[in-house]
Amino acid sequence: MTDKEYMALAISLAQKTIGQTSPNPAVGAVVVKDGRIVGLGTHLKAGEPHAEVHALHMAGENAKGSTIYVTLEPCSHFGKTPPCANLIIEKQVKRCVIASVDSNPIVTNNGIARLKEAGIDVEVGLLKEEAEALNPYFNFYQIYKRPFVTLKTATSLDGKIATYSGDSKWITGKEAREDVHKYRHEHDAILVGVGTVLADDPSLTCRVPNGGINPIRIILDTSLRTPKTAKVVTDNEAPTWIIVGSGVLDEKKQEFEKLGVKVIIIKEPTISISELLKTLGENGIQSLFVEGGAKVNGSFLEAKAFQQVITYIAPKLIGGSNAPTSFAGTGFENIKGVPLLKVKSVEKIGDDIKIVSLPKER
Numbered sequence: 023m024t025d026k027e028y029m030a031l032a033i034s035l036a037q038k039t040i041g042q043t044s045p046n047p048a049v050g051a052v053v054v055k056d057g058r059i060v061g062l063g064t065h066l067k068a069g070e071p072h073a074e075v076h077a078l079h080m081a082g083e084n085a086k087g088s089t090i091y092v093t094l095e096p097c098s099h100f101g102k103t104p105p106c107a108n109l110i111i112e113k114q115v116k117r118c119v120i121a122s123v124d125s126n127p128i129v130t131n132n133g134i135a136r137l138k139e140a141g142i143d144v145e146v147g148l149l150k151e152e153a154e155a156l157n158p159y160f161n162f163y164q165i166y167k168r169p170f171v172t173l174k175t176a177t178s179l180d181g182k183i184a185t186y187s188g189d190s191k192w193i194t195g196k197e198a199r200e201d202v203h204k205y206r207h208e209h210d211a212i213l214v215g216v217g218t219v220l221a222d223d224p225s226l227t228c229r230v231p232n233g234g235i236n237p238i239r240i241i242l243d244t245s246l247r248t249p250k251t252a253k254v255v256t257d258n259e260a261p262t263w264i265i266v267g268s269g270v271l272d273e274k275k276q277e278f279e280k281l282g283v284k285v286i287i288i289k290e291p292t293i294s295i296s297e298l299l300k301t302l303g304e305n306g307i308q309s310l311f312v313e314g315g316a317k318v319n320g321s322f323l324e325a326k327a328f329q330q331v332i333t334y335i336a337p338k339l340i341g342g343s344n345a346p347t348s349f350a351g352t353g354f355e356n357i358k359g360v361p362l363l364k365v366k367s368v369e370k371i372g373d374d375i376k377i378v379s380l381p382k383e384r
């Protein structure tokens with residue numbers, strides 16, 4: 023097979039682990055000796071061995087004089103695991119083909135330099151775009167130290183998220199709702215406003231066939247109105263963090279902490295999105311799935327604080343000038359001031375349409 027085919031195999035291995043390796047990136051590795059695949063590996067969980075370690079372990083003696091294809095630059099630092107670059111050198115690998123450079127500042131280019139110093143034949147950039155597309159959340163966080171934000175809305179053809187009476191079950195169909203759970207698995211955290219908690223009492227867990235990883239549930243709740251009886255407080259299915267403003271009294275905070283909820287006070291009377299994202303970044307959240315409701319979506323939109331928008335549109339017409347739409351708040355005064363997006367994909371999903379769009383650099 024060609025170098026490209028081996029690297030594509032490494033990428034496909036990593037693809038299947040997206041969502042389970044955070045805060046580490048998803049990485050795949052393939053070891054080839056004399057035209058035979060002798061080792062395969064992918065990083066499965068943060069703190070466990072890296073992809074190269076698994077692949078070289080499987081290769082055993084055949085690692086000597088082999089070629090290793092890896093989707094990310096081999097690490098060169100002692101994090102929770104020893105450096106992969108050292109292991110590649112120790113196992114006397116002959117050639118190392120790397121798809122993408124590591125965006126983690128403590129790693130970037132050090133691994134490549136160390137391999138070259140040891141006389142290993144290093145090539146960088148094969149299927150670079152495909153490899154970088156494996157870890158958009160990790161890469162964004164390494165650069166900005168705040169979470170990559172995905173906004174998700176589910177509306178009728180006429181842009182409503184509920185009827186004027188507040189009924190919203192269900193607008194989109196089973197397939198679209200299941201697709202949402204894939205994003206819950208992939209993101210570190212899911213965020214809704216207390217309005218959604220009061221209206222839907224959502225569980226915000228990841229319910230995909232064969233199970234998935236539950237995101238941390240983050241509730242934007244300036245004056246701590248979340249009921250103590252809410253599922254997100256009582257179901258013990260996943261961690262729940264409630265973000266409150268500086269006006270919340272300490273003893274009220276402690277009541278929720280006694281129930282196992284983490285309460286984070288933003289030192290402002292109302293929660294600004296930029297302050298929220300800075301705080302979540304400091305708490306290690308690399309990716310945030312914002313599932314509304316309209317008020318929260320509106321505040322993220324006005325702060326222009328999002329990196330991708332997932333829109334599900336159901337072939338239904340709800341009507342009514344009082345029926346809520348997906349973005350509340352003030353909105354923009356002029357068309358020329360609104361954020362521009364680029365449509366990345368449009369697809370049918372069940373009876374609904376799914377559009378993924380990305381902010382356009384102005």
Ligand SMILES: Nc1c(/N=C/[C@H](O)[C@H](O)[C@H](O)COP(=O)(O)O)[nH]c(=O)[nH]c1=O
Pocket residue numbers: 175176190191192193194195198199202214218222223224225226227313314315334
């Ligand atoms: N009403 C609709 C949605 N409504 C989503 C709500 O905002 C809230 O996130 C859900 O009720 C979450 O519930 P749980 O976590 O599954 O228990 N979302 C959708 O994709 N389609 C709809 O029709």
Ligand SMILES: Nc1c(N[C@@H]2O[C@H](COP(=O)(O)O)[C@@H](O)[C@H]2O)[nH]c(=O)[nH]c1=O
Pocket residue numbers: 045046047048049050064065068069070071072073074094095096097099100101102103104106124126129
């Ligand atoms: N997952 C992964 C890498 N991840 C890199 O190593 C860092 C985590 O190191 P540690 O704390 O030791 O697990 C992570 O931030 C990223 O820069 N590197 C690799 O060579 N192969 C792998 O499979």
Ligand SMILES: [Zn+2]
Pocket residue numbers: 072073074096097098104105106107
């Ligand atoms: Zn490593």
